Amino acid sequence: MSDDLAVRARLRAALAQTTRRLGEAGVPSPSVDARALIAAAARSERPLVLLETLPESFGAELEEFTVRRERREPLQLILGRAPFRRLMLTVRPGVFIPRPETELAVDLLREHLRGPLELVADLCSGTGALGAAVLDEIPAARVLAVEVEPAAAALSAENLEAAGPGRGSVVRADLTGPVPQLAAAAPIDAILSNPPYIPPDAVPRDAEVLDHDPHRALFGGGADGLGVPRAVIAWAVHLLRPGGVLVMEHADVQGAAARAAAADSGGFDLIRTAPDLTGRDRFLVARRADGAPSPGSERLTR
Numbered sequence: 001m002s003d004d005l006a007v008r009a010r011l012r013a014a015l016a017q018t019t020r021r022l023g024e025a026g027v028p029s030p031s032v033d034a035r036a037l038i039a040a041a042a043r044s045e046r047p048l049v050l051l052e053t054l055p056e057s058f059g060a061e062l063e064e065f066t067v068r069r070e071r072r073e074p075l076q077l078i079l080g081r082a083p084f085r086r087l088m089l090t091v092r093p094g095v096f097i098p099r100p101e102t103e104l105a106v107d108l109l110r111e112h113l114r115g116p117l118e119l120v121a122d123l124c125s126g127t128g129a130l131g132a133a134v135l136d137e138i139p140a141a142r143v144l145a146v147e148v149e150p151a152a153a154a155l156s157a158e159n160l161e162a163a164g165p166g167r168g169s170v171v172r173a174d175l176t177g178p179v180p181q182l183a184a185a186a187p188i189d190a191i192l193s194n195p196p197y198i199p200p201d202a203v204p205r206d207a208e209v210l211d212h213d214p215h216r217a218l219f220g221g222g223a224d225g226l227g228v229p230r231a232v233i234a235w236a237v238h239l240l241r242p243g244g245v246l247v248m249e250h251a252d253v254q255g256a257a258a259r260a261a262a263a264d265s266g267g268f269d270l271i272r273t274a275p276d277l278t279g280r281d282r283f284l285v286a287r288r289a290d291g292a293p294s295p296g297s298e299r300l301t302r
């Protein structure tokens, strides 16, 4: 057998065996994950069918990756990266892995904003996913990220710098208390936020989430999980310029409560809930009023 045919035979066997092992371990998408692990061990971005050589480390590395995935370590942490909109972000253990549903927040922002988009705050930034996407897609924009956890704040800085060199900065602070650097940045054109919002009694089931996403990234505080989200809304009233927009992710059962919190603040003339791509209510969109809110102002609710 020629060398390239031998490589393909080895890859076919690896794919069958890795898919079987991941399936037996309860991994929800064993074949997709097996392909990703094989490509990482092969150190190639090319389709597996086109590979003609494999590095010497292939077998040992694939075994290590497979064992980690069998233990339900998230695929993104094994690969060290996660896709987000047009970017490939660096991810690390101890920092929340960005999710595809969050990507929509950037489109909602552009849809609802009136006026220029120069300064954007990414509150509860984690890897810096939302802020990095803004820097990547809007070349004139600058981003100020705020994140409480030191490891996440450092990773935000890395991903922002990669996406838009010199246009992003990070403040490590707790948004439920005073953050002088953030207050000093007003007026801000837009705020994007995917804060922690899970209520204390809704414990996630997937091992990937429960064992690997930091608890502070999941649970929002308070009986309804909206402790940190309410702080984000209060910051938005304080920071946004008239016509500036807040887009904040929440759980599908929290739409009414998030709208009520925004309405109670008295600072927005448009308040609505936007669905994700599967139709579930997942985002609060609130636009800062031009002046004092008036009874006749535009108010959309679902």
Ligand SMILES: C[S@@+](CC[C@H](N)C(=O)[O-])C[C@H]1O[C@@H](n2cnc3c(N)ncnc32)[C@H](O)[C@@H]1O
Binding pocket: 096, 097, 098, 099, 102, 123, 124, 125, 126, 127, 128, 129, 130, 146, 147, 148, 149, 152, 173, 174, 175, 176, 193, 194, 195, 196, 216, 217, 218, 228
């Ligand atoms: C659900 S994760 C989202 C991360 C990122 N925005 C994303 O979409 O991938 C929430 C993040 O908020 C941070 N966080 C939690 N409480 C916070 C607080 N009081 N002040 C600032 N950041 C906070 C967590 O450390 C975590 O990184």
